């Protein structure tokens with residue numbers, strides 16, 4: 118395959134557009150999950166919460182306003198074709214510049230700061246960038262602004278193998294229960310099982326980009342997703358944490374081979390503001 122040149126400006130422009138779209142336009146799958154939740158929800162206050170979320174999404178879309186005041190840190194997954202040559206700025210800087218421009222043009226809150234001095238960087242950079250090199254000459258960019266009410270409720274644990282599937286289920290349910298209303302339910306629960314400490318967290322985060330309602334291709338994992346979703350929705354936390362059946366919109370699990378001595382488990386919680394957009398260049 119011939120090497121294809123992609124100007125860095127094109128990447129910047131695409132990231133800028135995706136930042137604006139992700140912060141103002143919820144995916145059809147998320148809207149459909151709210152609507153399905155509204156049918157399912159038994160509690161009047163829970164139903165009211167879901168109606169407000171639908172109304173919020175409508176206003177954000179028609180007025181071009183941020184879906185939430187917390188416009189997050191920008192997580193960017195890139196699938197970089199091995200036959201792509203980026204011309205101009207480096208890939209990372211092209212992405213950071215796209216975030217800078219998108220957050221300025223969208224009037225979105227800049228939340229990134231130095232973790233120790235707590236001094237705000239001012240333009241919501243740097244983005245958190247994960248690059249995977251894949252065959253081909255295209256560049257796929259997925260932009261996911263991540264709110265921290267939900268990020269703060271996420272955890273990684275490394276179990277001994279004896280914990281088994283029961284230990285995994287128990288930990289996820291405990292995590293969601295302890296998180297309560299903090300992650301702005303109804304939530305999406307991203308789960309990474311296997312790999313190493315960091316790989317488990319990465320696949321948990323990546324699982325959040327899967328469309329809601331889409332099950333894992335492995336029937337056993339898919340069954341586990343459904344089982345955990347059902348259990349979570351029996352906890353009674355409900356929309357906005359005000360009580361009800363619809364605590365989670367979905368559970369997504371990704372797995373990766375691991376070491377004989379461990380079961381790494383990461384639970385990455387996404388709030389109801391389930392924002393992500395992607396483009397292929």
Ligand code: SF4
Nearest residue numbers: 185187264266301388
């Ligand atoms: S966790 Fe999500 S819904 Fe809650 S404040 Fe942050 S971005 Fe908004």
